[in-house]
Amino acid sequence: MHAGGWSRVGGDRALKRRVDIVEARLLVLLCALVVACAAVFGVIDAMAALHHEQSVAEQQRATRHPVRAEILRDAAEVSPWTDESGRSERVPVPVRWTGTDGSDVTADARVSPGAKRGERVEVWLDRTGRTTSAPSDARDVWAAAVVGGLGSVAVPVGAGAVTGIGIRIVCNRRRSAGWEVEWSRVEPEWSRRA
Missing domain, CATH: 1.10.287 (Helix Hairpins)
Known part of the structure; x- marks a missing residue:
């Protein structure tokens, strides 16, 4: 030192x-x-x-179910919204499917931008029959x-x-x-x- x-x-x-x-x-x-x-x-x-x-995710899978629905109007080509990955968010359009009682049910659902009238898409419903998002998948979790x-x-x-x-x-x-x-x-x- x-x-x-x-x-x-x-x-x-x-x-x-x-x-x-x-x-x-x-x-x-x-x-x-x-x-x-x-x-x-x-x-x-x-x-x-x-x-x-x-x-x-398990709770969502237990309370939601998919139906095949027909798009009633062309979806916008471009979405004004994007998700965190930069992909275009889904856009709302009217869709129709057959309910459990056999009647036609119409509601708005979110589909990919550019989806055409007459195409069939998968729509998720909650227990009350209202449209909702798909359950979280493994990637989301x-x-x-x-x-x-x-x-x-x-x-x-x-x-x-x-x-x-x-x-x-x-x-x-x-x-x-x-x-x-x-x-x-x-x-x-x-x-x-x-």
Whole structure:
């Protein structure tokens, strides 16, 4: 250890202050802790979201059923809406199908843009016979689980970022104090030379 808190690191001729070494070690430890916590939080939340979405999908499958319906009017060629993947959302058009009592039932249903009059499409109905969306499939369930897991990663990453900034501020204050002590020792010599 040399005067003013300087130390030689290994065989390297570069000089580092003790605060620099402590800061580097704390930041490495913090990064490892953030990665570990983010992984644990992500997996736990992803699994919870997966189980929740699977139960919702099972409930939807139990309460919804498909019917084949005929499109009564051409659907718009382009949808003004898009989903999160950038694909055009389905557009509403009137459709007709035969009800359980044999009568014709007409309602609006969402179909692919550009669907033509007379085409047959699958329409999902709830227990009351109203049109609804199709039950969530495996892709929807897994997508929700991944989003849930990734969303929870923000907590440890944010906490780690704030902690890292705090470490940096404290170490910068220690460096500034050390520099002032060093300068108070060196400054009289520099003043005499000038």
